């Protein structure tokens with residue numbers, strides 16, 4: 001057979017289309033000793049479940065989009081490589097391969113692709129070694145007769161905007177960014193390259209991530225949702241393998257057996273090869289005739305790769321630790337992880353957690369003091385005022401609410417700022433003796449009285465007062481680099497300009513709500529004193545995370561309950577941002593030691609990261 005096709009190539013004829021990807025791989029594909037645990041000729045019968053997905057990528061299949069939501073160590077990467085080889089050798093055309101990053105595309109090219117080409121003769125015949133000049137073979141582009149393969153990263157809009165391509169391969173799509181260089185979804189950008197081809201093929205693969213935020217899951221849910229059904233060795237009933245059916249005794253992973261859903265017989269994985277060979281993909285949802293979706297867990301991994309005992313062992317080690325368990329669910333079970341993003345911290349629960357400590361005296365463990373100030377004005381329902389919270393911080397960000405108060409009055413008038421002075425300049429007695437003044441006071445400049453906030457921050461810069469502006473964008477640091485502003489919000493130019501720090505409100509809220517949820521004393525725990533009111537906790541818990549769809553993609557967002565007040569939360573967010581500003585200025589590794597020394601030796605100044613650049617704002621606060 002092979003000679004027939006080779007002759008057809010030599011004749012310049014279009015090859016016959018009836019060879020499938022799995023047939024091509026069985027005939028020609030060599031697994032390299034460098035990149036494979038089982039080097040030598042490829043055998044599809046080792047992983048029978050790969051045949052149908054691979055064959056859907058063959059020229060003679062009507063399927064245009066193939067979606068693989070597969071566990072790690074099931075061979076999905078090799079299935080993709082076989083398709084690449086098939087395209088180069090048998091069905092040439094322009095192809096775009098997208099990895100999550102350009103760096104990963106480079107690795108794919110250098111490690112997997114190069115060795116596959118070198119070790120598979122029908123491929124090395126068609127692609128010149130990359131060493132020779134003008135070979136058409138570079139890191140990011142491989143030329144071959146009748147086609148070309150371009151490699152890029154989903155983080156490069158330029159790479160995705162390349163020439164039209166008949167074949168698109170997006171690998172590990174759950175690791176793709178939501179938006180690339182402001183040009184939108186990288187998968188859609190890549191797929192646009194193929195729209196002009198009637199016989200296009202698109203392959204999307206990934207292990208899934210978080211439920212409702214997983215690209216591969218949403219693609220799979222829109223497909224015919226195929227599952228791999230295998231027969232029970234005892235009763236023969238066809239079923240797809242589920243983690244809940246795997247049984248073991250007394251935390252002993254070596255006893256792992258699978259329990260048939262029908263006859264309840266338990267069998268060991270020695271039966272796997274026969275079960276896999278007799279297995280078949282069955283659609284569990286209606287098909288559009290063009291999209292085929294496949295889901296496969298590590299339970300199907302062939303004998304000698306990942307055993308059921310390995311999986312139980314890994315599970316037992318991961319089950320107490322959320323990040324490890326998430327990774328297990330994603331990479332081993334090929335299922336999405338359900339995060340309780342919607343769960344809300346409860347005001348009544350927090351009220352019960354209040355402790356007996358004297359709010360006017362800083363607790364013994366307190367090493368730093370920060371203040372967050374929220375500015376309300378413009379005739380809002382609750383009236384013009386400043387709301388502020390004073391927070392004390394100890395090692396590992398254990399926090400104590402010291403005070404939450406309001407200063408009534410129009411923030412556009414100087415009186416309220418005079419009253420705030422009493423907070424900024426106040427010395428709080430410390431349980432260990434001595435006194436502490438606020439290290440950083442962060443005031444929101446994004447709401448009302450922007451010019452007044454700027455002016456106050458300038459005047460009180462030496463006392464640690466800074467102007468901040470909240471950002472609801474995800475993934476921003478708690479506090480960013482300061483920028484100079486010359487105009488106020490209404491476009492009036494400012495006399496001397498102002499320095500404003502961006503605050504990653506979304507990031508901070510996610511961090512703090514995680515901490516409010518856990519009830520164990522120690523690192524990150526937030527303490528509230530007995531005088532804290534129910535109204536304070538209502539405000540603190542006025543927001544929750546919700547799902548919103550942007551360009552069809554779900555994003556998590558903090559939303560406020562309608563008409564609820566949330567100043568207590570804002571004040572905590574700003575006070576926490578203020579603490580993070582101290583990390584910018586002092587060495588984060590030693591800051592707590594330094595702060596501890598400051599308590600013992602009130603005259604010793606803190607060592608700043610850049611002593612000169614830090615400016616006079618952080619003179620000793622005693």
Ligand SMILES: [Zn+2]
Pocket residue numbers: 232233234235236237260261262263264265
């Ligand atoms: Zn059975």
